[in-house]
Amino acid sequence: MTNSRTPAALVLEDGRVFRGTAYGAEGRTLGEAVFCTGMTGYQETLTDPSYHRQIVVQTAPQIGNTGWNDEDDESARIWVSGYVVRDPARTPSNWRSTRSLDDALVEQGVVGIAGVDTRTLTRHLREQGAMRSGVFSGDALGSDDEMIGEVLASPPMKGADLAGEVTTAEAYVVPAVGERRFRVAALDLGIKSNTPRQMTARGIEVHVLPSSSSLDQLLEIEPDGVFLSNGPGDPATTEHATALTRSVLERRIPLFGICFGNQILGRALGLGTYKMRYGHRGINIPVIDVATGRVAITAQNHGFALEGEPGQRFDSPFGAATISHYCPNDDTVEGVRAEDVPAFSVQYHPEAAAGPHDAAPLFDEFVTLMETAK
Numbered sequence: 001m002t003n004s005r006t007p008a009a010l011v012l013e014d015g016r017v018f019r020g021t022a023y024g025a026e027g028r029t030l031g032e033a034v035f036c037t038g039m040t041g042y043q044e045t046l047t048d049p050s051y052h053r054q055i056v057v058q059t060a061p062q063i064g065n066t067g068w069n070d071e072d073d074e075s076a077r078i079w080v081s082g083y084v085v086r087d088p089a090r091t092p093s094n095w096r097s098t099r100s101l102d103d104a105l106v107e108q109g110v111v112g113i114a115g116v117d118t119r120t121l122t123r124h125l126r127e128q129g130a131m132r133s134g135v136f137s138g139d140a141l142g143s144d145d146e147m148i149g150e151v152l153a154s155p156p157m158k159g160a161d162l163a164g165e166v167t168t169a170e171a172y173v174v175p176a177v178g179e180r181r182f183r184v185a186a187l188d189l190g191i192k193s194n195t196p197r198q199m200t201a202r203g204i205e206v207h208v209l210p211s212s213s214s215l216d217q218l219l220e221i222e223p224d225g226v227f228l229s230n231g232p233g234d235p236a237t238t239e240h241a242t243a244l245t246r247s248v249l250e251r252r253i254p255l256f257g258i259c260f261g262n263q264i265l266g267r268a269l270g271l272g273t274y275k276m277r278y279g280h281r282g283i284n285i286p287v288i289d290v291a292t293g294r295v296a297i298t299a300q301n302h303g304f305a306l307e308g309e310p311g312q313r314f315d316s317p318f319g320a321a322t323i324s325h326y327c328p329n330d331d332t333v334e335g336v337r338a339e340d341v342p343a344f345s346v347q348y349h350p351e352a353a354a355g356p357h358d359a360a361p362l363f364d365e366f367v368t369l370m371e372t373a374k
């Protein structure tokens, strides 16, 4: 259970060391330290494959209050490489809870640390940027120099090609709820369970494909639409997915992308990507739709972004395109739309569980795009 007295340390690549006690599994883990500002939804965060190779810091001081249930996982396992909290729940309480968060972390061998001053840590990451880090506890604790050395020897997130590490080994089909109206080929770069669920609820039969699938394998499905999922790593490494996307655009098959998928569509349209200082990770991030001026409150989890200006129109290899959405906090690109081929994508999460659901109608827009193309 929680409140272990085993000493633990979170070590950042710039030499900052935060001391605390072991939480979850004991041992050693390495990854990019990033902070997430969601007050709820820690189970969805932990099981989101986009957090692969990241050590997640929760800014909400109390974590674990509702325990761990058998329904909210976004994938078959916890993907974060480490977990940093301030004050873990001693007594989880929720009618759906089947075990404590601490037990779930131990069961899956996820090394964490509690008792960290997460406010100071978050301010540090906000100023200095997300960076390589490690959590060390028990026998794995070494001298500061040793631990910093291990962190400095670990690979950076920039240039990391990770979709192949999280994608499904085999293609599978998620049937439509009720009558099947459309068939969609979904490229799994780290897809979350709630994404096919949002589509199947709208009469879409979803064929989830491994990230290495060829154009022929995709076309074999005779899809009415193609979906590009979220996923971990640097979008600059997605040559295969970007080439595949270009072939889909050439054939004018309706296409919708989320997060990593937005970065891939952007790249296919000729935009560049860059690593943000500390990214957007939370569940109350505003996004403005340039066409309507409307603001949506969104869930986000990204450390990279597309280059471009809010509302900018640009020439792509597939005709005109627009930066359709942006974040008013920092003018980050949050969506792109092609005007001459049926394709659009967003950097945020319309499938967000536990919400917010402002952006859910984007799945209806995908349906409309497919209806129009038929």
Ligand SMILES: NC(=O)CC[C@H](N)C(=O)O
Pocket (backbone or CB within 6 Å): 050, 229, 230, 231, 232, 233, 234, 235, 258, 259, 260, 261, 301, 302, 303, 304, 305
């Ligand atoms: N959730 C995602 O799809 C993240 C995309 C990409 N790995 C990023 O960090 O920007």
